[in-house]
Amino acid sequence: MTAVALGARADRGVARRRQRWLRALVVAALTVLAVVFVYPLVWLLSASFKPRAEIFDNRLLPRTPTLENYLTVWDAAPLGLWLANTLVVTALAATTVTLSSALVAWGFAHYRFRGRGPLFGLVLATMMLPGAVTLIPTYLIWHQLGFVGTTVPLWAGNLFGSAFYIFLLRQFFLRLPREPFEAARLDGASEWTLFWRIAVPLCRPALVLTFLFEAQASWTDLMRPLVYLQDTATFTVPRGLKAVIDQFGPGGESQWEVVVTASVITTVPMILLFFAGQRYFVQGIATTGSKG
Known part of the structure; x- marks a missing residue:
């Protein structure tokens, strides 16, 4: 009985580890997709605070932010x-x-x-x-x-x-x-x-x-x-x-x-x-x- 219980416990441990890895992969994939979809909006918002010469510098934080636009x-x-x-x-x-x-x-x-x-x-x-x-x-x-x-x-x-x-x-x-x-x-x-x-x-x-x-x-x-x-x-x-x-x-x-x-x-x-x-x-x- 002890060997059977230990085997069942080991199987549950393996299942939990697999579940954690699967959850981590899902979270990582969702994070990558979120970044891909959110980046254009963040870039657009950042560009609206940049002067003309810095619009396409791909910096998310404007070097010289301005409200003039x-x-x-x-x-x-x-x-x-x-x-x-x-x-x-x-x-x-x-x-x-x-x-x-x-x-x-x-x-x-x-x-x-x-x-x-x-x-x-x-x-x-x-x-x-x-x-x-x-x-x-x-x-x-x-x-x-x-x-x-x-x-x-x-x-x-x-x-x-x-x-x-x-x-x-x-x-x-x-x-x-x-x-x-x-x-x-x-x-x-x-x-x-x-x-x-x-x-x-x-x-x-x-x-x-x-x-x-x-x-x-x-x-x-x-x-x-x-x-x-x-x-x-x-x-x-x-x-x-x-x-x-x-x-x-x-x-x-x-x-x-x-x-x-x-x-x-x-x-x-x-x-x-x-x-x-x-x-x-x-x-x-x-x-x-x-x-x-």
């Missing part, structure tokens, strides 16, 4: 106006697509009707269409409505939902038990009450996840602003950065300190948004299932 940026471009425009467009785009997609997803997940499967497949099939295919027809529609040159085309299309978000939210709705909804229906609750008072609170992480995804996509969208916006007073951040690069980048005055500083200013809001919604982001990813 930030003053120059605010004088050279209406960044405040562009940030306000982008904030409005992002809020409208994320809110409308979250609500509209949730309504459609709820219909596909909760109600049983003939043709539900083929119709849902048709919705998913729209994701196969590249954006370039629908760009011209969509432009012609907005032109006929008189909205070209305004920010309306940047968010109003989200009133009709998004196939990806419909799929995402439907998978979450399918995980909800039907008993609370049936009990509420027997108590006289309306269909809207079932959705708004029961389904929405239960799927809050998935809704926040949808909002964050669309907020990031809208904040960084350059294609549609390039197509629809012509006046600098209506520019969003990506369109404004394009103008800054054209003026101060390689095709202009080559003032890279202005370009990197403008990039830092416009990147910070997305970082803050991610940290504010990080808990919901992780929870939404973890709880969005594959049922159905």
Whole structure:
């Protein structure tokens, strides 16, 4: 018995050592990946405090730090106006697509009707269409409505939902038990009450996840602003950065300190948004299932 116990103890010791080595390798790999992904942001932040002659010296700590770049940026471009425009467009785009997609997803997940499967497949099939295919027809529609040159085309299309978000939210709705909804229906609750008072609170992480995804996509969208916006007073951040690069980048005055500083200013809001919604982001990813 003693030999058997000693052998089992030795095996456990070997298993623990292997586990420690494996954990150390995982931590080392994650550390390397974190450095790779964080380095460009750190370099950008550092470069924004450097004078023009030191921008590309690859030093993470500026030799002669200065705040002059930030003053120059605010004088050279209406960044405040562009940030306000982008904030409005992002809020409208994320809110409308979250609500509209949730309504459609709820219909596909909760109600049983003939043709539900083929119709849902048709919705998913729209994701196969590249954006370039629908760009011209969509432009012609907005032109006929008189909205070209305004920010309306940047968010109003989200009133009709998004196939990806419909799929995402439907998978979450399918995980909800039907008993609370049936009990509420027997108590006289309306269909809207079932959705708004029961389904929405239960799927809050998935809704926040949808909002964050669309907020990031809208904040960084350059294609549609390039197509629809012509006046600098209506520019969003990506369109404004394009103008800054054209003026101060390689095709202009080559003032890279202005370009990197403008990039830092416009990147910070997305970082803050991610940290504010990080808990919901992780929870939404973890709880969005594959049922159905």
